[in-house]
Amino acid sequence: MLLLALMGWWTWASATGLVGYRGVPAMADDTRVVLSLLRVDAVHGDDRYTLASGATLIDVVGPTMGLSVGDDVTIGGTVVGGHVVEQWREPAPDRGQKRLLGVAGLVAIAVLLPLGIRRDQAGLALRG
């Protein structure tokens, strides 16, 4: 019950922009923001691009040289008229490797779990 309440709270907090980035476009002008580790969803010419956090899209004004769709970046900037004017940007080129390590970790867990846990008639049980 508590777990469902917690998950419900996160859904509400995300929908209202209390957590996450959904509330960024609605922020007052000149609000300073940091958008951490978001994916480049689209590049529009030399000075505009769109970042995605899930289905939330945030338009950014900033140089697009060296930026490609699918890149992960962290940027800092200020909100102006519903978009973010980039002041600094930090690329995160190792995110792809991190995802591969995530898959390797999943495989490791699948291999390890049967070494410590077995099935019992009454449920799962520790080995030994």
Added chain:
Amino acid sequence: MADLVTHLCTALLPGALVRSPLVVVAATGAALPDLLGRAVPLTLDGARRAGAPIPEAAIWPWVGLHEPFGWTLVAILIGQLFVRRDRRRVVLALWAGGALHTLLDLIQGHHGQGYLLLAPFSLRTFELGWTGSEATVGWAVPLAIATAAAWVVRVFATRSRA
């Protein structure tokens, strides 16, 4: 967040010194916040972007399970899958793993966009900022090799004693 291999190694490397099936449970606990709070939403988001009819709201609730209140409750739920005599030990081992996970994540820096450790009771974010968010990618493979070596030594030592 650190990568999953490094998270697993934080429990498995010292666990090579301990002869208990709880080491595997603690390692699972160390991975649990990312499995639920990152892998599930990323998978759902990937499927959504590929055209699956998944509403964005179906992704949000999972994110909260990465934070302490979330994985603490999930650990209790997982504990109920175990036979009565093992439940308490399993939950404690999962909590220990989850605490290792959060401690490792905390050493990273995200330019002030830290972790909501006290959510939903507070929206204050925490991070120590000692390393970058991708720093563990470089450690993961050497750490995995060291962990595997420690376990090989342990298995041989156990067999030679038997």
